[in-house]
Amino acid sequence: MQSVTKPTNGSGRAMPRGLQRWAAAVILSGLVGGASPAGGQEPQAAPSPTAAGEATVASLFTDFLHYSVLGKFDIADTYAQEMLNHPKLDPVEVLRLSEAQAESVDTLLILVNNSTIGERAARVLEVIREGERTLRKQSDQIAINIEKLGGHPQTEYLATMHLVESGEYAVPLMIQTLGDESKKALWNRVIRALPQMGKSALNPLVESLAVRDDNLRETVIGVLGEIGYGQAVPYLLAVASDEATTSSVREAAMSAVERIGQRLGRRFGESPSAAFVELGEQFYDEHGSVAADVRDPDANVWYWNAENQFAENTAVPSRIFGQVMAMRCAERALQLDGDAADAIGLWLAANIRRESRLGVNVESGDPAETGETDPTRPAELPRALYFTSAAGPRYAHMVLNRAIADRDPPVALGALAALQ
Structure with missing residues (x-):
């Protein structure tokens, strides 16, 4: 017997039966192609919605x-x-x-x-x-849902689901709650809810590792270990390698790295600089696990406000999110190891690609030429060509080789301009 493929709605889910019948009727009657409705009658003229007010x-x-x-x-x-x-x-x-x-x-x-x-x-x-x-961005609604975590099990469940829907926007307020002694009754509920947010919580969570309170820091580390994404590993290794880190926080960070490694079936090295370069390459390649949702016009880049002890976001066009994050990872790698040549090459290539996607001519170093704004970079930042030229032929060739391998004309043109 010939199998029948179930109609879907474009998302892979089967259409509800009523809609299947409707779609079939529309297609069979020729309405999709613009033919008259069944019976040969032309549709009535559209009523004016404003006729009666x-x-x-x-x-x-x-x-x-x-x-x-x-x-x-x-x-x-x-x-x-x-x-x-x-x-x-x-x-x-x-x-x-x-x-x-x-x-x-x-x-x-x-x-x-x-x-x-x-x-x-x-x-x-x-x-x-x-x-x-x-x-999902409304902070007042997020705060209400955090308070509702303290309710009965059904109320807690619904509040958790709403916080999951808010995703990354809920994380800063949840971390703030964990640092507020007056809301101690909510702490266990918040800690229980955070891992359920999954990948969407990662970017503000890893920035929250800079929090001053070591107890809260260990809590964030534990949540990252439970979520289990490799994206957190460079940040955890950086915490563990910092001489100022206490022994208990260091042990928690390495335990989380080991837990993530077990979940992913791999063993991570001990170099946070190398780990940041690896993560930066994933952002540069816009790997599915770290890529921005292209359906949204903007994506958030998160920063830690040390004065307010709060994670804050800056929205950038989604098409440059991967390049902005690749540059940030390269910068973190260089802070940890100033001789990381691969981090320099990555930063230069990402900067050229970022400029090209902002609509700027990558072969020009004219500071007066402007494209779409990148709010993560100061307006007076020199052009990509300046940095690639200043880095020297060695790094320009690294960028060019990368562009050839990726078949990326804008990055190749930027590298060639620096070599001229």
Whole structure:
């Protein structure tokens, strides 16, 4: 018997049965191609949403989905356009509306791939995603969920899930809670919740290793060991190799490294500088385990504010996130070992690639030429060509060889300009 492939919504999940029937009906009736609805009747002219006074975002969203499911795409498109241009359009409200209407996101995914209003449906989906991004950043809501960790088991579970949704944005406030004696009753619950956040918590957590309180430092180390990602290893090795580190913190750091190694089935070396170069190479190559989510326009680079004892983020365009982080890893490697030649080559290549992705001519050293802004670097920072030329032919050739191996024209052009 011939197998039948189950339709999916584009994310790999099977479509709900009702949507399968709807998609099949739309395709078979020719509506996707723009033909008239069944029965040969032309769709009615789109009602004017503002005819009886200004429509709400909620009613426009509902009507858009309603006429989409009916296959009346011209009418649906009118409602979608009205909603997207609405002066009171709030992405969080649209997110809530999508959550309240079962299968709305699945419907939008089908429209994107199988209808004449795919572009408009994609814009509505992006509004929903913007609502998700906005909601998970709200510090007041994060603080409320941290407090709810102290509730009954069901309340704690729901609060943990909300904190997981907030991801990296929740980590600084959770670490701050662990350093607040007045909130000691929440400490065990926060410690229990942090590992459940997984990879999304890593970047602010590794920066939090700089906290002054050694007890809190050991707690952060324990969480990193439990999460078990190799991305934390260079930072843990740096803590362990620091002469100022206490013996108990050093032992905790090495224990966490060993635990991560067991989870990954590998043995890590003892050189934090080499480990930072290895991690920097992963960022440079935009390896899946460390790459930014390309669906989001921005990605966060985290820093430790020593004065406030708090991790703070700076948003950068997602397309340069890997290069910014590669440069930071190379800088950390050089702080630990000033003779790390591979770190210098990595930094130079990442800087050229970063400039090219910001829309700057990498063959020019003109400081007056500007592209898109990188907020992690000072405005007066010399151009990439200056650094590659100043480093000398040895390092320019290292960058060129890397570019040839990667088939990366912008980096190759930047290296060649430095060699001229």
